[in-house]
Amino acid sequence: MAMNASEKSIDATNTGQPKQLRRGLKVLGTVLITLSAITPASSVFIIAPGVLEQAGTGALWSFLAAGVVGIFMAFVYAELASAYPLSGGEYAIVGRTLGRLPGFLILGLFLITQLLILAVIALGVGTYLGVLLPGLNGQVTAAVVVIASAVLAVFDVKFNAVVTGIFLAVEMAALVVLSLLGFLNVERPIGEVLLEPTVLSGQSDLAPTSVGLIAAAVAVAIFAYNGYGSAVYFGEETADANRGIARAILWALGITVIAELLPVTAMVLGTPDLAATFGAENMMNHFVIERGGSTLNTVISLAVALAIINAVIAITLLSARLLFSTGRDRVWSRSINRGMASIHPRFGTPWVATLVTGVVGAAICFVDETLLLVLTGTGLVVVYGSLCVAVLAGRRNGSTAHAAYKMPLFPLPPLIGLGALVYVVYQNALDPKIGRPSLIVTGVVLLIALAYYVFVLRRRGTWELRGPEEDNSTTVDTPATTEPEKP
Structure with missing residues (x-):
């Protein structure tokens, strides 16, 4: 008698341990978790002010341009994820299209990032909870949130999709309120803002925004939309993943652009005094207090804190799946691999990898925040660049020929994406405080990953790129990527 899916997922050694993640998500659930990881409210309140400070009202052009770049990168992600909807995400894709060494370099970089x-x-939770609880220790609060999120993330992924969906609804409601505060109190026409953008000059004067400032702010705006590609990490838990993950990525980007662009536009159009708002320590809170009062600002601040907690839960979920994949691909020692690849017999989730993510993440909360920004600043640029190269190579060498989704306008999207990423690297190189040191750190991490690959994995000859057995038809590697390499 043929075995059913649940029987098939149990180890043949009769240990009772599942060998595969449970396919319990529909596309909607994947979209909800992905949007929670992006956390549009946090981007509006934390990242958008940096774009506004740099480009003034010209930030609207910066966000629009970043949205165009995001569309092209989403096409890249969607095609690659359609071919390889694996919990290893970017490294699993690059390893199967460009080879194991490039794949491992991306793993080393993305794992740390x-x-x-x-x-x-x-660490942003304490900032917004501090409105209600002054004197709150930000690092301790952050560590507690990470640990609690890891415990929650052990439970069934469908349960987590519901939880993140509820939190996401609160987050979106806060953005709707912010948008209404601006659109119901318009102070300046949209045409004037777009055709004659201004930026704060000195303490209280406004000056015309140059094209250069708008272009420079695009680099920051791109990262405000970042995270839509994380849907791929749930590829082994989403039904009809070869088509569903591509749809989830495109939907996540579209919703994110709307959810962030509308409130930013509303604030620019509706703030009574642009100079005062641009010069405020916290632009968005300043605007909310002016238009809605301090009580509403407290409510929205709590909603933002909840959005950040929601993002921590979602990022814990996808980070755990990345660690799970490293265990399955035999990146570590035998005992660590076994633990990382363990799946909870009841919830069907990578429970050991999830708890490890929580413990490590909580410990990192006590590292200096500026140092963390330096360490994470440009790693994603390299990852994005590798995906653009991977989709070009996949079309050429046939490694993505089985993808159910094919991007329109190929090869324009990856080429434009590469051009935008080169520009982002250039802008980071001009920043001596965070950008330039971050580029150096990224290079160092890549060198460390290269050393581990050459002196550990290659000598051991055990690292393999693996996928769930039920999807062998779409995840089988070519001999060049699966046969153990010799020293």
């Missing part, structure tokens, strides 16, 4: 980003996001 992902865990650090978890702490960076969590």
Whole structure:
């Protein structure tokens, strides 16, 4: 008698341990978790002010341009994720299209970046909870949030999709309120803002925004939309993943652009005094207090804190799946691999990898925040660049020929994406405080990953790129990527 899917997922050694993640998500659930990881409210309140400070009202052009770049990068992500909807995400894709060494370099870079980003996001909780609880220790609060999120993330992924969906609804409601405060109190026409953009000059004067300032701010705006590609990490838990993950990525980007662009536009159009708002320590809170009062500002600040907590839960979920994949691909020692690849027999989730993510993320919360920004600043640029190259190579060598989704306008999207990323690297190189040191750190991390690959994995000859057995038809590697390499 043929085995059913649940029987098939149990180890043949009769240990009772599942060998595969449970396919319990529909596309909607994947979209909800992905949007929670992006956390549009946090981007509006934390990242958008940096774009506004740099470009003034010209930030609207910066966000529009970043949205165009995001569309092209989403096309790249969607095609690659359609071919390889694997929990290893970017490294699993690059390893199967460009080879194991490039794949491992991306793994080394993204593994560190992902865990650090978890702490960076969590540290924002204390800032917004501090409105209600003054004197709150930000680092301790962040660590507690990370640990609690890891415990929650052990439970069934469908349950987590519901939880993040509820939190996301609160987050979106806060953005709707912010948008209404501006659109119901318009102070200046949209045409004037777009055709005659201004930026704060000195303490209280406004001056015309140059094209150069608007272009420079695009680099920051691109990262405000970042995270839509994380849907791929749930590829082994989403039904009809070869088509569903591509749809989830495109939907996540579209919703994110709307959810961030509308409130930013509303604030620019509706703030009574642009110079005062641009010069405020916290632009968005200043605007909310002016238009809605301090009580509403407290409510929205709590909603933002909840959005950050929601993001921590979502990022913990995807980071755990990345660690799970490293265990399955035999990146570590035998005992660590076994633990990382363990799946909870009841919840069907990578429970050991999830708890490890929580413990490591909580510890990183006590690292200096400026240092964390330096360590995470440009790693994603390299990852994005590798994906653009991977989709070009995949079309050429046939490694993505089985993808159910094919991007329009090929090869324009990856080429434009590469051009935008080169520009971002250039802008970072001009920044001596965070950007330039971050580029150096990224180079060092890549060298460390290269050394580990050459002196550990290659000598051991055990690292393999693996996928779930039920999807062998779409995840089988070519001999060049699966046969153990010899020293």
